[in-house]
Amino acid sequence: MQRSIKDYFIISLKGIAMGAADAVPGVSGGTIAFISGIYEELITTISNVNFSLFRTLFKEGFTPFWKRLNGNFLVALLSGILISFVSFMRLAKYLLENHPVLIWSFFFGLIVASIYFVGKQITKWSPSVVLFLILGTLAAYYISNLPALATNDNNSFLFFAGAIAICAMILPGISGSFILIILGAYKTLSDALHDFNITRVAIFASGALIGLLSFSHFLKWLFKHYHNLTLAILTGFIFGSLNKVWPWKKTLTWHMNSKGIKEPLLQKSVSPFHFQGENHLVWAIILMAIGFLVIFILERLGSKK
Numbered sequence: 001m002q003r004s005i006k007d008y009f010i011i012s013l014k015g016i017a018m019g020a021a022d023a024v025p026g027v028s029g030g031t032i033a034f035i036s037g038i039y040e041e042l043i044t045t046i047s048n049v050n051f052s053l054f055r056t057l058f059k060e061g062f063t064p065f066w067k068r069l070n071g072n073f074l075v076a077l078l079s080g081i082l083i084s085f086v087s088f089m090r091l092a093k094y095l096l097e098n099h100p101v102l103i104w105s106f107f108f109g110l111i112v113a114s115i116y117f118v119g120k121q122i123t124k125w126s127p128s129v130v131l132f133l134i135l136g137t138l139a140a141y142y143i144s145n146l147p148a149l150a151t152n153d154n155n156s157f158l159f160f161a162g163a164i165a166i167c168a169m170i171l172p173g174i175s176g177s178f179i180l181i182i183l184g185a186y187k188t189l190s191d192a193l194h195d196f197n198i199t200r201v202a203i204f205a206s207g208a209l210i211g212l213l214s215f216s217h218f219l220k221w222l223f224k225h226y227h228n229l230t231l232a233i234l235t236g237f238i239f240g241s242l243n244k245v246w247p248w249k250k251t252l253t254w255h256m257n258s259k260g261i262k263e264p265l266l267q268k269s270v271s272p273f274h275f276q277g278e279n280h281l282v283w284a285i286i287l288m289a290i291g292f293l294v295i296f297i298l299e300r301l302g303s304k305k
Contacts, residue, residue: 015080136236
């Protein structure tokens with residue numbers, strides 16, 4: 001695929017949007033990739049990383065390898081994700097701690113728009129498509145209400161947690177960090193990163209890499225053979241995740257982060273009129289509208305070839 005510098009700049013902007021989403025616990029960067037028109041290319045690119053690809057490097061040289069890897073696309077996207085994730089993380093942390101209603105309002109509007117733009121890509125509706133939409137919705141809603149397991153320090157468990165969490169990260173809907181919390185691996189990984197425990201980080205990364213490569217092949221196969229059903233269940237995942245990003249919450253249980261600070265774990269969605277504290281209703285509605293417009297702009301960029 002021939003692309004101009006402008007095309008790669010737009011891909012980097014989409015990466016920035018993905019990184020900003022991933023910096024917020026509960027929001028998946030896969031949702032942004034999907035509605036911005038790069039999701040299937042991303043899955044295909046990841047699934048093409050195999051032994052055959054590296055044989056191309058040794059037998060034919062770097063240029064054919066880079067072209068088959070879709071290297072320019074990956075560099076443009078990953079650079080945007082990295083820049084955004086690092087720079088937005090501090091801002092996201094501040095907003096989540098001091099203005100949670102406002103930041104969740106923005107992401108609520110963003111995800112509502114995503115449901116429409118992803119769902120409209122379904123080319124033919126049928127009873128089976130509706131069924132998969134409902135199943136995806138129920139699955140995401142159920143996951144968003146799961147209690148966390150006890151923290152598990154076992155290295156084998158950390159490997160499998162990495163494989164499972166990375167699958168969530170590339171799926172629209174619930175984020176990988178939230179899955180790690182549910183599995184009881186979030187604190188273990190946070191401690192390993194904080195203590196520079198290279199062994200544990202490597203174990204987690206190995207699981208994530210194997211999970212990513214395996215799951216991307218499965219998703220590529222699903223899109224090829226069951227395109228509408230796959231779109232339906234992914235749309236359901238996004239719809240079901242709305243419960244996670246509803247701005248007005250009542251905290252039911254807490255968990256300790258790697259620094260020993262209490263953070264909300266299980267929360268119950270409540271009406272803004274029954275919210276304990278300032279509901280910021282006017283600003284919340286404005287930010288929902290801005291979130292919707294951001295998705296509209298990204299979808300327009302994604303629809304341009």
